[in-house]
Amino acid sequence: MTGIRIREDVCTRCGECVAACPFGAIEITGGTGATSGLPRVNDSCTLCGACTDSCPVGAIEIARDSGAGPAPDHKDVWVFAEQRGGRIAGVVFELLGEGRKLADSLGQRLGAALLGSGVRGLAPELIAHGADVVYVADDPCLDRFRDEPYALVLEGMVNKYSPNIILFGATSTGRSLAPRLAGKLRTGLTADCTGLEIDTETGLLRQTRPAFGGNIMATILCRKARPQMATVRPRVMKRAGADPGRAGEVIPFAVDSGRMRIRTDVLEFVEEVTDTVSIEDADIIVSGGRGLGEARNFSLIQDLARAMKAAVGASRAAVDSGWIAYSHQVGQTGKTVCPKIYIAVGISGAVQHLAGMQGSEVIIAINKDPEAPIFKVATLGIVGDLFEVVPALTKELRKASGAD
Amino acid sequence: MKVIVCIKQVPDTTEVKINPETGTLMREGVPAIINPFDQYALEEGILTRERHGGTVTAISMGPPQAREALRDAVAMGVDDAVLLCDQRFAGADTLATAYTLARAIERLGGADLIICGKQAIDGDTAQVGPGVAEELDIPHISYVKKVVSIGDGRIKVERMVEGGVEVIESSMPVLITVMKDINQPRLPTLKGIMRAKRTEIKVWGLEDIGAEEGRVGLTGSPTEVIRVFTPELRKRGQVIEVPTEEAVAAVVRKLRELRAV
Numbered sequence: 001m002t003g004i005r006i007r008e009d010v011c012t013r014c015g016e017c018v019a020a021c022p023f024g025a026i027e028i029t030g031g032t033g034a035t036s037g038l039p040r041v042n043d044s045c046t047l048c049g050a051c052t053d054s055c056p057v058g059a060i061e062i063a064r065d066s067g068a069g070p071a072p073d074h075k076d077v078w079v080f081a082e083q084r085g086g087r088i089a090g091v092v093f094e095l096l097g098e099g100r101k102l103a104d105s106l107g108q109r110l111g112a113a114l115l116g117s118g119v120r121g122l123a124p125e126l127i128a129h130g131a132d133v134v135y136v137a138d139d140p141c142l143d144r145f146r147d148e149p150y151a152l153v154l155e156g157m158v159n160k161y162s163p164n165i166i167l168f169g170a171t172s173t174g175r176s177l178a179p180r181l182a183g184k185l186r187t188g189l190t191a192d193c194t195g196l197e198i199d200t201e202t203g204l205l206r207q208t209r210p211a212f213g214g215n216i217m218a219t220i221l222c223r224k225a226r227p228q229m230a231t232v233r234p235r236v237m238k239r240a241g242a243d244p245g246r247a248g249e250v251i252p253f254a255v256d257s258g259r260m261r262i263r264t265d266v267l268e269f270v271e272e273v274t275d276t277v278s279i280e281d282a283d284i285i286v287s288g289g290r291g292l293g294e295a296r297n298f299s300l301i302q303d304l305a306r307a308m309k310a311a312v313g314a315s316r317a318a319v320d321s322g323w324i325a326y327s328h329q330v331g332q333t334g335k336t337v338c339p340k341i342y343i344a345v346g347i348s349g350a351v352q353h354l355a356g357m358q359g360s361e362v363i364i365a366i367n368k369d370p371e372a373p374i375f376k377v378a379t380l381g382i383v384g385d386l387f388e389v390v391p392a393l394t395k396e397l398r399k400a401s402g403a404d
Numbered sequence: 405m406k407v408i409v410c411i412k413q414v415p416d417t418t419e420v421k422i423n424p425e426t427g428t429l430m431r432e433g434v435p436a437i438i439n440p441f442d443q444y445a446l447e448e449g450i451l452t453r454e455r456h457g458g459t460v461t462a463i464s465m466g467p468p469q470a471r472e473a474l475r476d477a478v479a480m481g482v483d484d485a486v487l488l489c490d491q492r493f494a495g496a497d498t499l500a501t502a503y504t505l506a507r508a509i510e511r512l513g514g515a516d517l518i519i520c521g522k523q524a525i526d527g528d529t530a531q532v533g534p535g536v537a538e539e540l541d542i543p544h545i546s547y548v549k550k551v552v553s554i555g556d557g558r559i560k561v562e563r564m565v566e567g568g569v570e571v572i573e574s575s576m577p578v579l580i581t582v583m584k585d586i587n588q589p590r591l592p593t594l595k596g597i598m599r600a601k602r603t604e605i606k607v608w609g610l611e612d613i614g615a616e617e618g619r620v621g622l623t624g625s626p627t628e629v630i631r632v633f634t635p636e637l638r639k640r641g642q643v644i645e646v647p648t649e650e651a652v653a654a655v656v657r658k659l660r661e662l663r664a665v
Contacts, residue, residue, distance in 0.1 A: 043467045043494030048629040172565040176546040179531035183538030188626030191529035213417040217635045225626035263543040264574040271568040278567045326585040381643035388648045400665050
């Protein structure tokens with residue numbers, strides 16, 4: 001039996017739980033103190049336990065279903081081997097690295113589900129990076145990614161081989177496909193995880209992810225339904241190394257395309273024309289914000305990015321002002337990025353922006369306002385005039401690369 | 405053309421602050437708003453009606469207060485609004501939420517086009533939209549940045565993916581999830597606000613939508629949050645205020661250290 005109970009005889013009506021609840025699910029009427037009513041738990045409660053930790057007198061009890069035990073017939077950790085045009089997406093190698101660790105601690109195999117047209121040849125690459133088994137569905141109807149046929153084929157594979165865990169990259173493909181598959185399988189799915197580990201006692205997958213724009217982290221379990229499914233944020237997990245000599249098994253999976261109902265068609269793919277790298281894949285991002293003042297000054301960012309072979313990012317203010325396209329926006333309503341180096345120029349660092357970039361390894365900030373919140377997260381902060389610092393920096397870097 | 409827009413009332417996360425002493429989330433006084441991406445979904449629904457005729461209905465699942473979000477949707481211009489509100493819906497994860505919304509959409513007689521925001525800014529999962537489509541057994545297209553055309557029971561859209569844009573065509577009914585560059589949401593007019601005051605927001609519970617109790621709320625949710633904590637704050641680095649040359653030298657030194665130069 002699961003549920004939350006506040007013990008009336010113990011509760012002091014101090015109100016700590018009301019403040020601690022991340023979901024605003026606890027209400028207390030008549031103020032705090034002895035005269036007020038017992039805190040009431042409303043519909044928004046997710047039984048996360050933040051209140052039990054906060055309660056100074058231990059008045060809050062959460063009863064959880066302790067029946068854990070993964071169903072014994074579900075074995076192995078799988079990764080979805082996302083590919084586009086016959087090239088395996090970068091995140092897949094990160095999933096293989098992480099999946100290998102999970103599989104080893106469970107004593108199970110690491111599998112890869114590879115779907116596409118003419119993709120059979122990619123299997124050895126997946127094996128070299130840690131897969132023990134590659135399940136290959138190779139059919140013309142899987143040529144370009146489409147949610148419906150991909151979800152149907154994966155459902156068939158899962159029903160046949162019963163994996164325990166499936167990981168997807170939290171890409172536009174993974175985040176679209178995984179919920180569709182989870183719906184078919186009626187199992188749990190955790191979005192955009194940044195931490196995964198096996199609970200040593202129960203063998204369950206502990207899935208940790210940011211929520212509320214990165215303000216809080218939540219750890220999530222899927223106790224009973226199988227497979228346990230998660231999408232994993234790109235560039236967070238360590239990439240698997242390659243060992244071309246590794247042995248593995250390749251198992252073809254037959255697709256009956258005639259019986260497949262497909263209602264969507266990809267008519268064309270228009271590549272974004274840019275002379276720099278896209279921000280999702282970049283090791284270095286140079287981002288510009290409101291401090292640039294006007295559209296033409298954004299060229300300072302582009303010049304610096306070019307000198308460093310970096311991608312160009314932008315704050316919401318810069319995008320809303322029309323200085324650069326939305327596809328470059330970093331932050332809560334834009335993209336979440338985790339490059340090795342993030343250079344923020346003329347960006348004050350509003351919470352929404354920080355939510356999209358504070359996972360970067362190193363942050364360098366250039367801003368004239370010493371009080372700007374960006375300096376709180378910066379590895380190196382330069383208080384100064386960007387119109388002087390940035391051109392000088394660009395010049396210096398060009399010189400350096402010319403000398404190399 | 406029948407359009408249904410799914411919306412969620414969320415705390416304005418940009419207003420959420422962390423108590424520096426306890427490290428807990430401070431929610432007091434944080435306003436509840438329509439999830440920003442859902443504003444674009446509502447606008448696209450209303451634009452679709454303006455171009456192709458028909459009706460737009462907004463639905464939401466949430467506590468009684470979520471009625472206010474639906475009222476705001478009526479003020480923007482939707483024709484009708486339904487709140488799915490029932491104790492038994494409480495504690496739903498994305499699977500149970502998708503199931504519940506899908507049952508309500510069926511109860512409304514389905515739609516030609518269902519629009520959701522790409523994700524909600526409190527949960528950030530982006531899973532409910534595709535989940536609803538799966539539950540209704542209709543196709544979905546996520547991350548839509550432009551509706552190119554609608555006609556003859558088909559829709560053509562542009563979908564944003566890594567490194568570019570896909571042009572996708574689908575039969576209708578279809579569910580799309582939309583990004584913020586799809587349109588510019590309108591502000592409610594005075595007339596709209598007056599109408600919103602008069603409009604009755606329907607409230608439906610479990611029996612009204614013919615849902616199975618075992619598939620909604622906490623019981624219907626395979627995932628469970630077991631712990632919530634504040635992320636470790638980044639270590640504060642070095643902040644310097646020095647002449648330009650020195651500043652540039654410091655940055656270059658750092659970049660060399662990182663082997664980026």
